[in-house]
Amino acid sequence: GKSEVASMGTDADRRRILLVGDVEGSLTKLYSQVEAQQKKVGAFDALLAVGAYLPALGEGGKEAAAVLAEYVSGARKAPIDTFFIESKSAAFLQVAPDGKQLCERVSFLGGFGVCEIKGLKIAYLSGSHDPAVYGTAKDGDDGADFVGSAYTARAVKKLIQLAKEQTSPIDILLTAEWPMGIQERLDEAEKPKDPDGQSIDWVKVSSQPIAELCAALEPRYHVFGTGDIFYQRPPFQTKEAGHVCRCIGLGKVTTKGKGRAAFHGLSLSPATSMPETALKQRPANTGPSPFGAVVQPTGDSQGEKRDAAAMEGDDAAEEKDTVFLGKLPPNIDQKRIQAALKHVGKIERIHLAREEGEGSACKGFGWVTFSTPEEAQAACELSELLECGGRKIMISISKPKTRADGTTGGPRKKKREIQIVIEPHSECWFCLVNPKVEKHMIVTATTEVYIATARGPINPYHVQVLPVKHAPCFAACPPELQQAMQAQVMALRKMFLEAGQECLIWERWIPMGMSAANHMQIQVLPIDKSRAADAREALQAAVKQHLAGVTLKRVKSPVDVADNLNDDPTTPYIYFELPGDLTARGRQIERYLYAAPASGSGPRIPLNLGRQVACGLLGCDDKVDWRSCQDSRDGEKKLCVTLRELFKPFQVKGK
Numbered sequence: 001g002k003s004e005v006a007s008m009g010t011d012a013d014r015r016r017i018l019l020v021g022d023v024e025g026s027l028t029k030l031y032s033q034v035e036a037q038q039k040k041v042g043a044f045d046a047l048l049a050v051g052a053y054l055p056a057l058g059e060g061g062k063e064a065a066a067v068l069a070e071y072v073s074g075a076r077k078a079p080i081d082t083f084f085i086e087s088k089s090a091a092f093l094q095v096a097p098d099g100k101q102l103c104e105r106v107s108f109l110g111g112f113g114v115c116e117i118k119g120l121k122i123a124y125l126s127g128s129h130d131p132a133v134y135g136t137a138k139d140g141d142d143g144a145d146f147v148g149s150a151y152t153a154r155a156v157k158k159l160i161q162l163a164k165e166q167t168s169p170i171d172i173l174l175t176a177e178w179p180m181g182i183q184e185r186l187d188e189a190e191k192p193k194d195p196d197g198q199s200i201d202w203v204k205v206s207s208q209p210i211a212e213l214c215a216a217l218e219p220r221y222h223v224f225g226t227g228d229i230f231y232q233r234p235p236f237q238t239k240e241a242g243h244v245c246r247c248i249g250l251g252k253v254t255t256k257g258k259g260r261a262a263f264h265g266l267s268l269s270p271a272t273s274m275p276e277t278a279l280k281q282r283p284a285n286t287g288p289s290p291f292g293a294v295v296q297p298t299g300d301s302q303g304e305k306r307d308a309a310a311m312e313g314d315d316a317a318e319e320k321d322t323v324f325l326g327k328l329p330p331n332i333d334q335k336r337i338q339a340a341l342k343h344v345g346k347i348e349r350i351h352l353a354r355e356e357g358e359g360s361a362c363k364g365f366g367w368v369t370f371s372t373p374e375e376a377q378a379a380c381e382l383s384e385l386l387e388c389g390g391r392k393i394m395i396s397i398s399k400p401k402t403r404a405d406g407t408t409g410g411p412r413k414k415k416r417e418i419q420i421v422i423e424p425h426s427e428c429w430f431c432l433v434n435p436k437v438e439k440h441m442i443v444t445a446t447t448e449v450y451i452a453t454a455r456g457p458i459n460p461y462h463v464q465v466l467p468v469k470h471a472p473c474f475a476a477c478p479p480e481l482q483q484a485m486q487a488q489v490m491a492l493r494k495m496f497l498e499a500g501q502e503c504l505i506w507e508r509w510i511p512m513g514m515s516a517a518n519h520m521q522i523q524v525l526p527i528d529k530s531r532a533a534d535a536r537e538a539l540q541a542a543v544k545q546h547l548a549g550v551t552l553k554r555v556k557s558p559v560d561v562a563d564n565l566n567d568d569p570t571t572p573y574i575y576f577e578l579p580g581d582l583t584a585r586g587r588q589i590e591r592y593l594y595a596a597p598a599s600g601s602g603p604r605i606p607l608n609l610g611r612q613v614a615c616g617l618l619g620c621d622d623k624v625d626w627r628s629c630q631d632s633r634d635g636e637k638k639l640c641v642t643l644r645e646l647f648k649p650f651q652v653k654g655k
Helices: 027-041 059-073 091-095 155-163 210-219 334-342 371-382 479-498 537-546 559-565 609-618 633-650
Strands: 002-005 015-019 048-051 083-085 100-103 106-108 112-117 118-123 172-175 221-224 245-250 263-268 317-327 349-355 362-370 393-399 442-445 449-453 463-467 501-509 522-529 573-583 586-595
Touching: 002 349, 002 449, 015 027, 027 263, 059 100, 083 112, 083 221, 112 155, 112 537, 118 155, 155 210, 172 210, 221 263, 221 586, 317 371, 334 362, 362 371, 371 393, 371 522, 442 633, 449 479, 479 501, 479 522, 479 559, 479 633, 501 609, 537 573, 537 586, 537 609, 559 586, 573 609
Parallel strands: 002 263, 015 048, 048 083, 083 106, 118 172, 172 221, 221 245
Antiparallel strands: 015 263, 100 106, 112 118, 317 362, 317 393, 349 362, 442 449, 449 463, 463 522, 501 522, 501 573, 573 586
16 A cells, blocks of 8 residues: 655644545455554544445355445444445445445445545545436436436536535545546656556546546545556646646555555645645646546537638638638538549648537538648639539638637647547447447447347337447438448338338437437337328327427438538437338338427427337337336347347348
8 A cells, every 4th residue: 555645734634544446345355454554554534435345246246245244234343434435336326325324434425425524525426437328317306316327417517516615625536437538648657557568448447527527626636446557647737726636546455466556545634724825735746637628628618609711810821731621511521522632632631620529510611731832722723613412612722810829720730630530439338449339239230330229129129220430410421321321221121021010210319518429320110010000190299299389391311301400510300210101112201300490499309209209109108218128138139139130131231
């Protein structure tokens, strides 16, 4: 174990705090090590535990659970006042959201909150980050702070609010995960390293909401586990409060080896008892906050949309080798610009302004840098002659606008370049690059598109068609990707038709604050032919109930959706394909769209509207919430294997 003297203040004011990482039920080992530590360096006032404290479920956890029972019954006693958060036990979070004394001297702090322990102000957040549930909770009384063991945006928001109400700084923030971006703005030697030389799996150990929490709370210490790495980050300057923040990552109690220490000792005075000068002391190795780049949303701080002309200065000096492109469609990608302009000259760089960063829709403008000014001039001669997505592209020499910080416009050369192509998003639940993706649910995959069984299916053959890479909605996808997805939808239609079924298909696009939540899904649900004639009526009934006063627009093809979004790719929409009239050539397909009006005056599209239509049609309203009909992992696996076999004859050969 390591120890540090952290801050100025009289010895009488100091609290000796022992920190520990993931205990995972190994209480015998935990407390024998605590006793050894206290014999060696003297008693600590309290033990604060981060990560997973309780035993895991299943075989491996039985022995640990038996030991825990001995502490609860009083047969064994903890040698120190222990306060823990819990990242994995969904049951504990549901039963004791406000905390609970587990046994003498051992207390669960609760889901989230701010409390005082031995005079220190402690903020804490239990649970872990699951991108699939993070942005789903409502803000009202019926919203959830936790779904299973995952915290929601609502819990984080409420914790930030609680902390803002405090009159003195937070001394210690406890979370399970590392804050995402902690390695930013550091020299290579100061960055966290895996002791075994592996690269750190940031998706697994860190989370964006935790970075936002640390940036908002500005604690003096932020302590976290999960990664099984011991790491002390050089202190960084907080933006508002003015003191420094120190981040400490801890290993697991059960693992050994250098670089994985689970314990760390702190000796610190509460901020309330410290003079201002002592609190704001800056050690020589203090650096800037790592979270500036991570937390600030892209675009203007007020979130205002600027038109293409405003992005270009009228009287600025020209960048002679760079052209400005205007009137670009939302689903443009780098390859199409490359193909259109490559014969003009050597392209050094393409930068498209995007709504949300990687993979999101184009804002309608961008820049291309050529190797010489002559090539850029030649490109300008094509202005309004090149067409893309039915629009004539405007091309002119770039005139960078001077920014508030004195730098000029054009593509800002960031340390982390915005990806132009629609790339996999490592935080996204549905991207195949994400280790959290439920791979046992994948029916088939090409390099561009995959089909997966639905989570909480309405009927056993309810599936989803998704792009492999991160794309927010069908309307923003490049034409080639749209075609690849349509081919898979057609193959599913063919399979279901041969089994005597029609299809109800829908796609909902509601931009989420975090781009990780914006992964498009086309829902495909087979329905019995006998129900097909009632589909239109079911859609009208659901719209009347949940989108009062709205008229759906009939469209000819899903490709037409983009033309109905008010030239704004962030416009929320819901699109349906349903069985129409029966004709001599078979049953027709009817396509309907509702896009939110540009004024923002229309009703909000309910998250579950597609399921409400389907459940209304099939008479199973109890299945509107997918969580109520989620199968076991084994059940999901068996269903997927069955579907895989059924789909084989209809398989679309991808790239």
